[in-house]
Amino acid sequence: MKTVIRSALLLTLCAGCLVGCTSNSGKSKKKSGGGGGDTGDVYKDYYMNKKDRNGNTVDDYHLKDTQGEELQKNIHHYLIDQHKTYLRYAQVAKYYPWTDQLEGTNGYENFYTGWIHKDNTATREHMWCCADSNGMWYRNSKQYEWKMDDQKPDGKEEYWGGGSDIFQLRPCTYEVNSHRSNYKYYVFGSGESYDTATDEGAPYALKYSDSAKVCEVDDYFKGDVARTLMYMYVHYNSYDNYDVYYSTSHTPTYNIDEAVAETATTTPYVCAPASGNEKYLHFSLIMNYDETECIRKLKEWNRNDPPSALEQQRNKYIGASIQGNRNPFIDFPELVDKCFPDIN
DSSP states (O other), X not given: OOEEOOOGGGOOOOTTSOOOOOOOOOOOOOOOOSSSSOSSOHHHHHHEEEEOTTSOEEEEOOOSSOOHHHHHHHHHHHHHHHOOXXXXXXHHGGGHHHHSBOTTOSSBBOTTTOOBOOSSOEEEEESSOGGGSTTTTSOSSGGGOOOTXXXXXXXXXXOOSGGGOGGGEEEEEHHHHXXXXXXXXXXXXXXXXXXXXXXXXXXXXXXXXXXXTEEEOOHHHHHHHHHHHHHHHHHHBOXXXXXXXXXXXXXXXSOGGGBOEETTEEOBSXXXXXXXXXXXXXXXXXXXXXXXXXXXXXXXXXXXSOOOHHHHHHHHHIIIXXXXXXXXXXXXXXXXXXXXXXXX
8 A cells, every 4th residue: 555645845825725723733633422512402502493594483493303304304494494604615714713723723633634734735625526416516507507616607606505515625635635536435345455645644544546436534534424424415405395596696595486597497506406206415426335335334434433522613613603504413413323214
């Protein structure tokens, strides 16, 4: 196996990245179990007596007393109701000093390796890649294509969606990000060959295979991946037309009468259109297994790697000060099992 080592001298400053993170610490966050990292009743505080997208009071999203498809739908409704601010890709990195700063340091953690950033070379790692999103990141029409490089396509306005959701965007160095590529998540078996990508002095490494186009994250990060993929799946799939649409003014709207028509039908703004009862997003798009095995793996990763203090911190800041919504799978990891109770 070869190891790709990060060289800070070879990196150039990215205008979209941050300044001022100067910690030399090589220590990573300590894993801890539990809920969302806030005192008091997290469920009561964040999932009851909320205003829905129409300004009506929702007494209870019933996340604690439902399961299966009904639970997925309830989580989806919560996310659509409370996700008030949809970020552009260029906006995301400025929040990392709050969302990803490690206690006792002036730096933030590189996803996949645990290296602590001490310069301005962080990029933004998408845990659900564009190439494997089945259109979640963009509409089919070139007019509505979401541009990763933040350039306005053909003079049109830029748009937002699942590709710029900060819950799935974590700091990462360019070298590790490039070897992550758009490869599907996988667990290498005994005797299978792979290469590794890490950062100099980092405690963890990303395994990958260019020939098989798969990658494996360290056990330390597997739970983070599981809870994020669950969040993206439930948020950006369509459930009973409870969607957000592109409006004629190119801003989000809940009113289908204000939606921009694409070809012969109206397509959702942040939710991938379903085909009959078939979900448009599948875990097998982003994981190298059939759908049932994907869910088994995610449930296993979630149980074996509970939410960390950093995940809880991100959840708190994103919900309170950035997007307006929390990731319920971080607050209540047991929801991962409850969403798919028939798959063990």
